[in-house]
Amino acid sequence: MSESSNPLELVRKLLSVIYTVLGLIVFAGLILIYAVYIEPYENSDVVTETEIVKPDVDGLVEGEGREVVATNCTVCHSAKLITQNRATREGWQNMIRWMQETQNLWQLGDNEVVILDYLEKYYAPEAKGRRQALKNIEWYELED
Numbered sequence: 001m002s003e004s005s006n007p008l009e010l011v012r013k014l015l016s017v018i019y020t021v022l023g024l025i026v027f028a029g030l031i032l033i034y035a036v037y038i039e040p041y042e043n044s045d046v047v048t049e050t051e052i053v054k055p056d057v058d059g060l061v062e063g064e065g066r067e068v069v070a071t072n073c074t075v076c077h078s079a080k081l082i083t084q085n086r087a088t089r090e091g092w093q094n095m096i097r098w099m100q101e102t103q104n105l106w107q108l109g110d111n112e113v114v115i116l117d118y119l120e121k122y123y124a125p126e127a128k129g130r131r132q133a134l135k136n137i138e139w140y141e142l143e144d
């Protein structure tokens, strides 16, 4: 009777093959779990460029403060609403107040000055050609 034909020896070989296969399956499973659930989140604080939401600067004139305007003023509507409008500093401030009072625009803090500087400089009323609409007129009594 040769060694390999010993039934116990056969069972032992079979078992070792089964253990090897099981071991490989468990190993592959661990790698899979790592690849799917752990690895993608390991460096999650590293923001890749594609994840950065670029503010919509579309159409806003290049100039100091544009990024601040784009960041704060294109969340609810497009920049077009701004570029279509022209106003004095006071006019822009009134629009901002109106949005703060009625449209949930947040307090702009130090950015408000930056935003108003930008809007006043690049989106001022076109002075030439047409008289601006009268605003905030203080009427006075005529003497008789």
Ligand code: HEC
Pocket: 069, 072, 073, 074, 075, 076, 077, 081, 082, 085, 095, 096, 099, 103, 104, 105, 106, 115
């Ligand atoms: C929280 C939302 C929100 C943010 C942020 C916001 N707006 Fe508005 N804004 C509105 C809404 C709502 C309207 C009205 C839109 C409409 O009539 O279709 C509006 C209208 C406007 C208008 C048109 C006003 C008019 O009389 O036609 C201008 C100009 C404007 N916004 C400028 C700005 C500027 C400048 C900023 C940044 C300081 C800003 N918005 C940020 C909500 C917002």
